Amino acid sequence: MCGIVGYIGNRDSQNILLEGLKKLEYRGYDSAGVAIHTNTGLALRKTKGRISELENRLQDQPLEGFAGIGHTRWATHGRPSDANSHPHTDNDMKISVVHNGIIENHLQLKEELEAHGYRFISETDTEVLSHLIAHHYDGDLAQAVRKAVSHVRGAYAIAVLSEHEPDKLVAVRWASPLIIGVGQGENFIGSDIPAILEYTRDVYILNDGEMAVLTREGVELMTLEGNFIAKQLFHIDWDLVMAEKNGFDTFMLKEIHEQPRAYEDTMRGRIDEEKQQIVLPGVSLTPEQIREIKQIQMVACGTAYHAALVGKTVVERLTRIPVEVDLASEYRYRMPIIRENTLVIAVSQSGETADTLAAIREAKQWGARVMAITNVVGSSVAREAEDVLFTLAGPEIAVASTKAYSSQLIAFYLLGMFMGQSLGTLDPVTSVEMIAMLERLPFQVEEMLRHQDPIHGIAEHITQQEHLFFIGRGLDYSLAMEASLKLKEISYIHSEAYAAGELKHGSLALIEDGTPVIALATQELLLEKTVSNIKEVKARGAYVIALALEGNTELEKTADQVIYVPRTYSLLTPALAVVPLQLLAYYTAALRGNDVDKPRNLAKSVTVE
Numbered sequence: 015m016c017g018i019v020g021y022i023g024n025r026d027s028q029n030i031l032l033e034g035l036k037k038l039e040y041r042g043y044d045s046a047g048v049a050i051h052t053n054t055g056l057a058l059r060k061t062k063g064r065i066s067e068l069e070n071r072l073q074d075q076p077l078e079g080f081a082g083i084g085h086t087r088w089a090t091h092g093r094p095s096d097a098n099s100h101p102h103t104d105n106d107m108k109i110s111v112v113h114n115g116i117i118e119n120h121l122q123l124k125e126e127l128e129a130h131g132y133r134f135i136s137e138t139d140t141e142v143l144s145h146l147i148a149h150h151y152d153g154d155l156a157q158a159v160r161k162a163v164s165h166v167r168g169a170y171a172i173a174v175l176s177e178h179e180p181d182k183l184v185a186v187r188w189a190s191p192l193i194i195g196v197g198q199g200e201n202f203i204g205s206d207i208p209a210i211l212e213y214t215r216d217v218y219i220l221n222d223g224e225m226a227v228l229t230r231e232g233v234e235l236m237t238l239e240g241n242f243i244a245k246q247l248f249h250i251d252w253d254l255v256m257a258e259k260n261g262f263d264t265f266m267l268k269e270i271h272e273q274p275r276a277y278e279d280t281m282r283g284r285i286d287e288e289k290q291q292i293v294l295p296g297v298s299l300t301p302e303q304i305r306e307i308k309q310i311q312m313v314a315c316g317t318a319y320h321a322a323l324v325g326k327t328v329v330e331r332l333t334r335i336p337v338e339v340d341l342a343s344e345y346r347y348r349m350p351i352i353r354e355n356t357l358v359i360a361v362s363q364s365g366e367t368a369d370t371l372a373a374i375r376e377a378k379q380w381g382a383r384v385m386a387i388t389n390v391v392g393s394s395v396a397r398e399a400e401d402v403l404f405t406l407a408g409p410e411i412a413v414a415s416t417k418a419y420s421s422q423l424i425a426f427y428l429l430g431m432f433m434g435q436s437l438g439t440l441d442p443v444t445s446v447e448m449i450a451m452l453e454r455l456p457f458q459v460e461e462m463l464r465h466q467d468p469i470h471g472i473a474e475h476i477t478q479q480e481h482l483f484f485i486g487r488g489l490d491y492s493l494a495m496e497a498s499l500k501l502k503e504i505s506y507i508h509s510e511a512y513a514a515g516e517l518k519h520g521s522l523a524l525i526e527d528g529t530p531v532i533a534l535a536t537q538e539l540l541l542e543k544t545v546s547n548i549k550e551v552k553a554r555g556a557y558v559i560a561l562a563l564e565g566n567t568e569l570e571k572t573a574d575q576v577i578y579v580p581r582t583y584s585l586l587t588p589a590l591a592v593v594p595l596q597l598l599a600y601y602t603a604a605l606r607g608n609d610v611d612k613p614r615n616l617a618k619s620v621t622v623e
Contacts, residue, residue: 016100016114017041017086018192019209020173020183022228023200028077030202030213031084035065037208037258042088042409044392045099048072049110050082051180056107060085060099080230081180083173083203085112088409089391091120092137101175102141104148105133108177109155111147113140114205115169115190116406118283123165139168147174155179156227159186160238169282173203183228186238187220189278194218194226194233196247201228207250208258215250264610266412266504270596271463274456276417277589279406280424281452290446292432296402297385301436306355310335311382313342313373314361317415318422320496322361324588325426327489331585332434342369346376358382359429363410363418365393374398387425389418403429412611414504416596419496423589427452430585451583455590458580462593469594472559472575473601476530482507483524485514485551486534487544490561493588494534497595504603504613514547527555532598534561535569536579536587548572561591 017038021030031048046068047060057077061067065086085100092098101110117123120139123146128134132145143162150161155176163170169189176182185192185203195202195210195217202210203226207217218235220226224243227234236242262268286293310329312322319341326337340350342360352358358377362370365388374384374395386399389407396402405421431448434440440448476482482501484494491513498511512521514533525531531551535544548558549572560573569576579590603610 016088016205017209018083018112018114018171018173018203018205019085020083020112020175020185020203020228021200022081022181022183023197023230024080025200027079027082028072031082032065032069032072033212034202034204034209035068035084035086037211038086038204038206039065041206042086044087044089044094045096046084046086047099047101048077048082048084049101049103049112049175050077050079051175051177052077052079056103056110056175056177058101058103058110060096060101062094062096062099081175081183083110083112083175083183090116090404090406091139091391093392098136098138100140102136102138102144104144106148109144109148109151110175111140111144112173113143114171115188116279116282117142117166117170118168119166143170143172151176151178153178155182156184156225157240159184159225160240163188163238169279171205181229184225185220185228186225188222192220194220194228194235196233199230201230201233203228206260211250216247217250218245219248263604264412266414266416266600266610269410269412269417270593270600272408273417273420273593274459274463276405276407276421277424277456277459279408280421281428282406284428285449285453290442290449291435292428292449294403294428294432296404297429297432298401299433304433304436307335307357308353308355310337310357310359311350311352311377312337312339312359312361313345313370313377314339315342315367315369317419317496317499318361318363318367318370320492320499321419321422321426322359323492323495324423324489325359325361325430327492328426328430328585329433332430332440333437334439335433340373342367342373345373350376352377352380352382354381356382357385359385359387360395360399361387361422362393362395363389363405363415363422365390365395367395370395371398387422387429389421413613413616414500414599414610420589420592423592424452424455427586427589448583448586451586454582455586458582458590459593462579462590466594466597468575468577469597470601472577473598473605475557476507477505477602477605479507479530481524482509482530482532483521484509484511484532484534485517485547486511487514487540487547488537489585489588490534490537490540490544490591493591493595494532496592497532497534497599500596500599501602503616504599504608504610505606506608506614507602514544517547517550522550522554525551525554525556529556530559531556532559532561532595533573534591535566536561536563536591537584538563539584541566545569545572561594563587
């Protein structure tokens with residue numbers, strides 16, 4: 015998830031590009047850069063770090079010109095560095111490209127281009143685009159871009175500037191957002207509306223497989239086959255703050271709605287459709303090394319810890335390797351037993367969590383192999399691990415994690431299947447079924463997000479409560495812990511999660527008339543026992559809100575209200591069930607008038623012990 019901006023007109027492009035990038039910094043902040051056509055040709059300025067670093071460099075070495083492209087990066091391929099920053103160019107510095115997305119077959123394309131004599135200077139997948147366009151250029155930039163992307167697999171939003179044709183910009187979209195802004199004697203490209211809202215409110219929203227050729231005088235829209243198309247201009251009437259949130263009231267709500275895309279991005283390039291195999295490029299474990307693993311220890315904090323609890327069940331079920339999960343803040347102080355052939359998996363959204371870093375250093379000191387599951391390329395956790403499985407959720411602005419957590423679940427599903435396939439503990443028929451179900455998850459989440467009205471009513475019921483409980487068994491209990499954390503951290507309602515089978519061992523004492531209990535009942539093998547636990551709390555006066563699979567209408571006879579989630583493979587259910595629980599926490603907090611994006615006393619990344 016990166017930010018793209020482009021400009022062609024009669025004004026100084028440097029300032030327009032800079033201001034546009036500042037509006038998009040929430041989409042990525044590892045590095046930034048611009049390419050501008052000056053009176054001496056194509057010129058670049060790019061740097062690691064935030065946009066302020068780029069701005070300082072441009073103050074010292076300004077660029078003058080009326081056409082340019084800019085980029086702010088959220089690293090996916092290659093660590094944050096000056097060389098890996100966008101824009102990228104061909105070897106002759108005649109064609110420059112910025113890109114948001116993932117080129118799945120970039121290694122194959124790179125080998126082919128190197129065979130033709132092209133030299134690569136970065137670690138990114140994007141650089142293949144600049145060389146590929148140069149390879150196909152024969153006097154028509156738009157045609158060269160069309161030919162280049164016909165060889166590409168993956169997701170991309172691309173903006174191209176060329177010294178060969180400095181009076182035009184070319185933009186292409188496939189599975190990554192891109193808009194075209196229309197002005198008077200000037201036109202714009204943006205990966206999101208905030209980039210251009212200061213200059214125009216009239217935009218074309220490109221669909222997958224569409225491209226645009228921009229000049230000062232106008233915009234031509236066409237398909238990737240070269241057929242011209244007509245689109246209706248969309249007039250934006252949001253203010254700038256709302257535009258940064260894509261029209262949502264808060265970043266948290268926006269990020270909840272971004273989960274289908276985050277699921278797709280985390281899966282993209284990791285499922286070999288032909289062989290029905292999981293492939294994890296950042297994981298170098300061989301089948302022989304996987305067979306030698308005797309135990310797995312997972313370390314994490316907060317929401318990442320709750321994801322690891324789900325991951326424990328997933329990995330154990332699919333590999334039959336014993337898994338322990340530890341709070342990273344406790345791990346090194348309990349003198350963990352690390353035997354030969356121990357794999358330690360560190361889970362951290364930011365990759366900078368101090369306790370998690372300390373835990374993996376402790377593990378490495380005793381000879382463990384370390385794998386990281388993190389959202390940030392170039393982070394400390396990623397650098398210190400032998401293997402890295404990146405969750406491609408993009409930047410998460412709200413303090414309360416939503417899409418980062420659910421992307422960690424997807425990562426655990428991929429890892430468990432990858433290891434299970436290597437060990438032979440995941441039989442081929444189940445494997446094919448799981449892959450099919452995994453690929454359906456984004457569409458099922460989208461469907462749930464379209465039908466969330468009942469959750470508003472439940473939120474209104476619990477918003478005045480001071481105490482609330484979640485119960486569940488198995489994976490439902492692991493998910494209940496995350497749901498409880500989400501509610502308490504943004505609504506400030508006291509909330510606890512209990513294993514439903516443990517209620518009779520003391521926790522039932524807390525239940526009285528009207529106490530809200532949210533009962534997770536999505537694991538069908540445990541459904542009868544969970545229903546018995548629901549009856550236990552109902553007998554003591556609880557108001558029960560059940561979370562159940564579609565079709566399990568019998569729960570309506572026991573619970574006061576029921577929220578239904580789509581059916582899927584049982585191990586995958588948390589990736590669906592978490593969505594209504596996130597929305598319940600969100601709407602409860604919003605109704606209480608809380609600052610949902612910035613809950614009190616909390617920070618996004620905990621970099622102190």
